Amino acid sequence: MTKLTAGQCELCDSAGGDVLWQDDCCRVIAVADSGFPGFCRVILQSHVAEMTDLLPDIRDRLLKTVLATESALREIMSPHKINLACLGNIIPHLHWHVIPRFRDDSHFPDSVWATARRVSTKRPEPDRDRLVAHLRHVLG
Numbered sequence: 001m002t003k004l005t006a007g008q009c010e011l012c013d014s015a016g017g018d019v020l021w022q023d024d025c026c027r028v029i030a031v032a033d034s035g036f037p038g039f040c041r042v043i044l045q046s047h048v049a050e051m052t053d054l055l056p057d058i059r060d061r062l063l064k065t066v067l068a069t070e071s072a073l074r075e076i077m078s079p080h081k082i083n084l085a086c087l088g089n090i091i092p093h094l095h096w097h098v099i100p101r102f103r104d105d106s107h108f109p110d111s112v113w114a115t116a117r118r119v120s121t122k123r124p125e126p127d128r129d130r131l132v133a134h135l136r137h138v139l140g
């Protein structure tokens with residue numbers, strides 16, 4: 001695993017958002033995007049680009065964290081769908097987007113990166129304390 005120096009990768013240089021949970025493998029952050037309440041990212045703590053570059057136990061821990069984040073958002077927000085995405089074309093540092101989706105959000109059924117189809121129905125952000133409690137319960 002490569003450790004970059006400051007200024008080379010924004011996910012090495014900063015948390016990337018409000019940290020809800022973390023361990024030595026990865027962190028879960030809340031993304032500040034009012035158009036998509038509950039939008040979270042699971043970010044690997046090390047600078048690695050591809051899932052197949054990870055040792056199996058690290059890959060398993062990362063995926064367990066992605067699934068724990070999905071289940072927390074499902075329980076708290078009851079979205080119509082969860083979108084999971086691992087792109088990394090712009091920032092090649094492993095991170096998973098975990099995005100609650102609603103039929104009346106601005107982009108549904110397209111991806112959140114597509115062109116908007118409508119104005120979103122406003123929804124509140126999920127309760128931060130409940131999200132943190134769920135992640136701690138599942139992940140320790």
Ligand SMILES: [Zn+2]
Nearest residue numbers: 009012047093
């Ligand atoms: Zn990085």
